[in-house]
Amino acid sequence: MSSQGPKQVLFAQFAAVAKTLGHAHRLELLEQLAQGERSVEVLAQKTGLSIANASQHLQHMRRAGLVASRRDGKFVYYQLADDSVLDVLAALRVVAERNMAEVEQVVRSYFNERDALEAVSREELLQRSRAGAVTVLDVRPEDEFVLGHLPGAVNIPLRALEKRLSELDPANEIVAYCRGPYCVLSYEAVAALRARGFKARRLEDGLPEWRAAGLPVISGSA
Known part of the structure; x- marks a missing residue:
């Protein structure tokens, strides 16, 4: 046997x-x-x-x-x-991006079309936000923001962005983030902000990766 x-x-x-x-x-x-x-x-x-x-x-x-x-x-x-x-999910994403033509096509046709600029790294955002040189914009729904968000982040969910543009200072660069590297909310937010004359970029990933890197996270409402 x-x-x-x-x-x-x-x-x-x-x-x-x-x-x-x-x-x-x-x-x-x-x-x-x-x-x-x-x-x-x-x-x-x-x-x-x-x-x-x-x-x-x-x-x-x-x-x-x-x-x-x-x-x-x-x-x-x-x-x-x-x-x-999170590491497992990131590895799946990398393998699929590198080796599956359909994934590469979706990334190119949807995500890159909305934002082909290089995303802001976590280290750069932390440094610039501490210096007050950037507006950090969380475009997730309010309940997700309450669970945890980046220090100093302003929460304007994507669905409310159009009506609340007056809350954003056009003189400041805006860095938007949401649930992760391919969360469509941040891509749509950046595209909408640029179309209205704001200088806007995305964070390279999202809140989970920020937290996993040991960077500070705040819970509760603004």
Whole structure:
């Protein structure tokens, strides 16, 4: 009777984690959880899934060690297991960008069309924001901003940007950020701001990567 060696056992477990990630809805749920802890109900609403479907996906990811959960009364809350999950998602993105023609086409036709300029690095933004040389603009919804945001950030969700342009100083460069490297909110915000004469750029990634780098994050409303 044959038995698996330790390497085969490990590879089988690694494959189980990879299989768990193999669903677009689960990647979208992880993007939401990268913003902070959420209840199943909120995650379902954010991703357009039914509560039952969202719960099923989350349970699969909990069993694979990708997320952790806690119960508070009738509600179950989820969060990322740890920042290593962000590393896995980043690695997936890099491999796909480099080796899949369809991904490269989407990046070129959608994202680069809206913003072909080099994004602002975390280090540059931290330095310039501390010097008061830039306006940091968080274009995520208000509830995500409350969970955590960059120090000194102004929260104007993309849907409200047009009506609240008067709150932004056109003399200051604006650096917009949202959920991650390919969050469309920051791309759309930068394109809209430039069309109205503002000097605007994007942060190279988003709040989760900023937090994972050990940089300061503030919670609560402005």
